[in-house]
Amino acid sequence: MMEWIFACSPPLSAPVQKAARYRLHFCSPEIIRFQVSPDAIRLTLSTDDESVWHEVSRKVERVVSGVRDGFVPPEERLYMERRHPSPAWSGAGVNLEQAGLIKKAGEGFYVTGPLIAGLVERLDRILLDMADVFGARAVGTPALIAPEVLSRVDYFRAFPHSLTFACHLPRDVDEIEAFSKQPFEADGSLAPAASGAGAAVLSPAVCFHLYHFLEGTSLGQALESYTVRGRCFRYEAGALAGLERLWDFTMREIVFVGEQADVMDARKRSMEWVTDLADRLGLVCRIESAADPFFVGEFKQRTVFQAAFDLKYEWRADLDPAAADDLAVGSFNVHQTHFGKAFRIAAPSGEMAWTGCTAFGLERLALAVLRQHGLSPDGWPEILKSDLSVSIE
Amino acid sequence: MTGAADTVKSFIARALKIDESAVHESLQLGAIPQWDSFGHINLMMALEAEYGVPITEQTVLQHVSYAAIAASLAALKR
Numbered sequence: 190m191m192e193w194i195f196a197c198s199p200p201l202s203a204p205v206q207k208a209a210r211y212r213l214h215f216c217s218p219e220i221i222r223f224q225v226s227p228d229a230i231r232l233t234l235s236t237d238d239e240s241v242w243h244e245v246s247r248k249v250e251r252v253v254s255g256v257r258d259g260f261v262p263p264e265e266r267l268y269m270e271r272r273h274p275s276p277a278w279s280g281a282g283v284n285l286e287q288a289g290l291i292k293k294a295g296e297g298f299y300v301t302g303p304l305i306a307g308l309v310e311r312l313d314r315i316l317l318d319m320a321d322v323f324g325a326r327a328v329g330t331p332a333l334i335a336p337e338v339l340s341r342v343d344y345f346r347a348f349p350h351s352l353t354f355a356c357h358l359p360r361d362v363d364e365i366e367a368f369s370k371q372p373f374e375a376d377g378s379l380a381p382a383a384s385g386a387g388a389a390v391l392s393p394a395v396c397f398h399l400y401h402f403l404e405g406t407s408l409g410q411a412l413e414s415y416t417v418r419g420r421c422f423r424y425e426a427g428a429l430a431g432l433e434r435l436w437d438f439t440m441r442e443i444v445f446v447g448e449q450a451d452v453m454d455a456r457k458r459s460m461e462w463v464t465d466l467a468d469r470l471g472l473v474c475r476i477e478s479a480a481d482p483f484f485v486g487e488f489k490q491r492t493v494f495q496a497a498f499d500l501k502y503e504w505r506a507d508l509d510p511a512a513a514d515d516l517a518v519g520s521f522n523v524h525q526t527h528f529g530k531a532f533r534i535a536a537p538s539g540e541m542a543w544t545g546c547t548a549f550g551l552e553r554l555a556l557a558v559l560r561q562h563g564l565s566p567d568g569w570p571e572i573l574k575s576d577l578s579v580s581i582e
Numbered sequence: 583m584t585g586a587a588d589t590v591k592s593f594i595a596r597a598l599k600i601d602e603s604a605v606h607e608s609l610q611l612g613a614i615p616q617w618d619s620f621g622h623i624n625l626m627m628a629l630e631a632e633y634g635v636p637i638t639e640q641t642v643l644q645h646v647s648y649a650a651i652a653a654s655l656a657a658l659k660r
Contacts, residue, residue, distance in 0.1 A: 493626070493639060497639040497640075498642075527620075
């Protein structure tokens with residue numbers, strides 16, 4: 190092992206530190222841990238081999254310069270902020286695994302027990318009320334997505350670090366039998382035969398399937414709304430942490446497809462609806478402008494573009510009473526004609542369709558409720574205690 | 583056509599990877615398939631790389647037409 194300090198000059202601003210911290214998780218497998226401060230990045234490497242040190246140094250330099258040179262201070266737009274006095278914060282700081290409410294099933298994925306699974310279902314049913322407001326029709330989507338579809342939406346360039354590939358054993362009887370006899374290597378890892386990239390990817394979002402479904406169609410109305418719920422997969426390396434940042438999570442989306450003005454209006458209405466929901470949930474939270482976690486090479490141009498054209502807002506809820514930690518529990522996105530063009534979806538005007546989606550991470554939303562209102566349903570807001578025919582006992 | 587107009591035409595054509603004959607004075611973001619969201623990103627990157635115009639929210643929103651880009655490049659030359 191080796192400790193190493195990477196000096197940062199000029200010093201890194203707080204937003205750049207945050208951006209660097211996330212991306213350093215994907216920098217090198219030789220980095221065991223790191224600490225980012227304005228003046229330096231302190232790294233612990235797995236080896237004291239000098240050649241490895243040079244290689245890691247080059248990669249750290251690339252990541253840090255990528256986010257520092259590419260960082261453009263965003264103009265923060267606050268859509269709403271709620272400072273409800275009601276939360277007891279009795280769930281803040283509670284270790285959900287030690288409390289027996291979740292069970293770690295692997296790095297970044299958890300089994301949720303009845304309390305949290307029931308809360309997720311109740312929250313989802315409330316969100317379906319919003320889908321009803323928009324007349325959204327339900328669409329079913331698979332967990333797997335074809336690489337070709339992800340390529341068409343430019344996902345490989347924007348978020349290559351978060352991809353999760355589905356793989357299978359080679360169609361070879363010898364290799365299949367060898368794997369069945371010895372699926373693990375001596376170090377506990379899966380045998381190499383099971384680690385190749387396959388012909389599918391585990392989908393990082395559910396709305397991509399919908400745009401693919403609509404491929405080549407002409408919309409009959411100025412606004413068509415759909416709702417989709419599914420599992421999503423985003424690998425976050427060392428940033429994976431409890432229910433806050435899962436590799437495998439559940440997303441509910443309300444998706445809007447249509448003319449520009451109608452999609453923009455739908456997003457605005459969805460933000461109004463969520464503002465009302467935040468009040469009913471009594472959540473300390475805000476809706477503010479945001480940017481997606483683009484990877485280093487695409488960081489600058491994409492974040493600036495998102496900010497300039499007001500394409501993304503996040504619904505962020507506090508996780509502790511000091512507001513030191515918050516979490517995006519939902520997002521409000523407009524994609525302009527990005528997906529309309531990729532899948533040749535025409536609006537009634539004959540122009541390429543605009544799309545937008547309002548999306549919720551269900552486990553994250555449940556976590557915010559638990560942190561702020563506690564682990565006992567008795568302390569939850571009325572909206573979560575009314576009869577929703579989902580047992581949490 | 584003036585040399586300045588040639589420069590603007592050539593710059594936009596290169597950044598958007600289109601033929602110069604497709605570039606005209608009323609061209610703007612969204613008017614042609616190549617000048618879409620991603621084309622615009624490329625255009626802004628080129629503007630920064632070739633003319634040192636920093637990418638900010640303001641510059642992204644400002645340079646949405648041939649006329650705006652021409653005005654910026656003219657101002658830079660003064």
